[in-house]
Amino acid sequence: MGIRLAGTSDIEPMVRTLVRAFEDYPMSRLAIAADDYLDRLERYYRLFVTGVGLEQGKVWTSADHRAVAVAVWTTPRTPRDVTAPYAEEFREISGDRALPMQAVGRAMAVLRPTEPLWILGMVGVDPHHQGQGLGRAVIAPGLACADEEHSPVFLETQTATNVTFYESLGFEVLGKIELPSNGPTNWAMYRKAQP
Secondary structure, eight states, X not given: OOEEEOOGGGHHXXXXXXXXXXXXXXXXXXXXXXXXXXXXXXXXXXXXXXXXXXXXXXXXEETTSSOOEEEEEEOTTSOTTTTGGGHHHHHHHHGXXXXXXXXXXXXXXXXXXXXXXXXXXXXXXXXXXXXXXXXXXXXXXXXXXXXXXXXXXXXXXXXXHHHHHHHTTTOEEXXXXXXXXXXXXXXXXXXXXXX
16 A cells, blocks of 8 residues: 655645545544634644654655555653653644643543553544555555564544454554543544564
8 A cells, every 4th residue: 555654744734634634523522723724724734743743753655655544653762751842832722722632631631641652642534535445555664663562552533433443453442531621522542562
């Protein structure tokens, strides 16, 4: 399927893909203010891809520079406070959702592992290309790296259909919570280290 490590020339195509993939996602709608929503969403994904993924983690994408599939990971070597330098910018992007998101973050933290591990921060496939195996393909290199390091893997999702998909990749549900501020259900999922 032509998946490769992303570079700086992929930033804009990846951001466009993530905006299209997550425009109506429950967590996006919860976390980002409604005014100038798409602009805010674009800024959020650009900051996450560049500041977190490319700078401190790993990002895989489609090989053809259209970036129809993107997976952003942090690794056991990524600092736990990787988003701290961008906290003010993330708050500004959230707008009037910033304060409610503090409560959401505290609720989600209860189920997050503290051990060093690989974390699938986000995976998005352009809606026009979904159902073709691209999600599985763009996730596979990160899982392979985690397996090579005998590291567990963690992720969170807010849709039940994603739970089934991730279970097919070897993840198990650690727990689920109803998020505050009229948020969706959040499933925390864990994939054990492979021998």
